[in-house]
Amino acid sequence: MRDFVVRVVEKLHVDEGRDRVSVVQYSREPEANFYLNTYATKDEVLENVRGLRHKGGRPLNTGAALQYVKDRVLTESSGSRRLEGVPQILVLLSGGRSYDSVDAPASALRELGVKIYTIGTRYSDSRELQRISDEPSNALTVSDFSELPSVQEKLVDSVDSVVVRVTPTTPTVIGMCTSV
Template sequence: MKAFVKKFIQTTNIDCGVTRVGLVSYSTQVTIEFQLNTYNTTAELIDAVDKIPWRYGSTNTADALKTMHEEMFSKDNGDRPGVRNVCIIMTDGVSNINYQRTIPEAERARQKDIHIYAIGIALKDFREINGIASQPASLNAFEVDLFDGLEDLDLKILPEFNKLGSSVLHQ
């Protein structure tokens, strides 16, 4: 996941200020690793991603989505008016904490005009990923069998992302 995030950061327009990146990690608890306005250079972001520890626990996707749309995409935390907001969420598990709130939180985010790309890694059931993603899910939900499958996924997501604007990454 970190390699995907770093490759993503390296191929976007961070240094010239076109793109801002914030990152939330989650398992049982949600952690804002950095806000949209915390770092302004590719080098700073890469360094920050390298320092993120692996957090073991359950899968609390609902609270991660809520944190994203309520806290991260705010003016105080770097959201800019007139710039499209994009969330790329990656998970290797189906929600097992607050699972009944996961898709409704994604719907709330989409109602705020946040475009969501959802990536499921090594999942047997992709219904939740398809429900999280912006519609049509066929263009915004992605399934990979192994973490290595993330390597080529950027070729599908990045061209569209670069047209859209600010982003929050979840892992």
């Protein structure tokens, strides 16, 4: 998962006026490893992503993690530029079925205009991933996280098309990692 996040960040144009990245890990409780305004350069983001340790744990409370992103990450004080019209993109990596409800928090994020991509493993619930995503085609599945490189290009291409279609300003990208 960490290598996947590194590869995606390497494709972005990270700096204060361009792409911003936050990483939130969750299992029972969500926790931000860093916020959108914590690091200003791609090198800083990459250094910190490479140093991440997998949170692990059960149960997976994906609904709580989505609510956390809405309430604590996609805020102006945490570096979000949503109110300036900058697209907000969430990439959710999930290694299993959520133990709490994802419907209300996912709906609230979509109402804010957040473009949500989900990537799950064979242990994930594909219908749940589709309910979280803003479009069913944005819910991707791999047999395990070692296959993440196979969906990386599709994800980056999709993000690029959102940015071009919506605004000349680049997006805020949030990566979420979860337990296997």
